[in-house]
Amino acid sequence: MNTPTWALTSAYWLHMLATVIWIGGLAILTLLVIPAARKILDEITYATFLENVQRRLDPLAWFSVVVLLGSGMLQMSANPNYDGFLAVNNPWGWAILVKHIVFGLMVLSSGYVTWGIMPSMRRAAFRQARHQDAPEIASFQKREWLFLRLNLTLGIIVLALTALARAS
Numbered sequence: 001m002n003t004p005t006w007a008l009t010s011a012y013w014l015h016m017l018a019t020v021i022w023i024g025g026l027a028i029l030t031l032l033v034i035p036a037a038r039k040i041l042d043e044i045t046y047a048t049f050l051e052n053v054q055r056r057l058d059p060l061a062w063f064s065v066v067v068l069l070g071s072g073m074l075q076m077s078a079n080p081n082y083d084g085f086l087a088v089n090n091p092w093g094w095a096i097l098v099k100h101i102v103f104g105l106m107v108l109s110s111g112y113v114t115w116g117i118m119p120s121m122r123r124a125a126f127r128q129a130r131h132q133d134a135p136e137i138a139s140f141q142k143r144e145w146l147f148l149r150l151n152l153t154l155g156i157i158v159l160a161l162t163a164l165a166r167a168s
Contacts, residue, residue, distance in 0.1 A: 003078040011078075015071040018064035023155035025057050030152045034145065043137055047125030050144075054118055062114075065107060081168065095165035099158055106154045109147050117144045 037049055076082050081092035088097050117140055124137040 003074065007074065008078055011071040011074040014067050015075060018067040018071070019159075022061050022064040022068070023152070023159065025061055026148065026152045026155055029053070029057065030148045034148065043141075044125050044129050046141075047121055047137070051118070051122055051125075054114070058114055061110065065110075068103070090168065092165050092168040095161050095168060099161035099165065102154050102157050102161065106151055106158065109151050109154065113144060113147045113151070117147065 033053065034050075037046055041049060076096065079092070081090055083089050083093065086097070088094055121137060121140040121144060124140060127133070128137060
């Protein structure tokens with residue numbers, strides 16, 4: 001069955017848009033916003049600021065993940081190099097397999113930041129704002145920074161694997 005041109009075009013466009021939103025958001029946050037915020041904000045204000053940024057960015061990022069999954073499946077099934085689930089018979093198949101593994105790691109890492117680190121950081125910042133002891137806030141900030149850089153690095157690898165697959 002041939003995929004209609006309009007459907008494949010829409011899938012490519014949505015896939016690229018979702019990629020720009022997710023990886024672009026990570027890049028802006030990691031390379032510009034967080035370093036600037038850390039230089040000028042105290043820990044409590046920084047945690048509040050990050051919570052507000054997260055509240056706006058997370059829904060876009062998670063919606064992008066869903067769009068990437070759907071549009072990616074359509075693109076993959078329409079590709080002449082696709083021989084079936086886990087059929088890795090050519091360089092394209094290897095690039096796509098590794099890309100999907102790295103994408104999965106990005107999703108897991110993002111989930112940990114969204115539902116693990118950020119809520120813990122908010123609770124610690126709240127305790128600190130109430131003049132209670134919250135020494136772990138610095139540890140959460142370091143972990144958050146590590147995972148954001150990890151995710152950006154994984155995103156760059158995904159883009160490189162995409163380029164490798166397209167060149168195959």
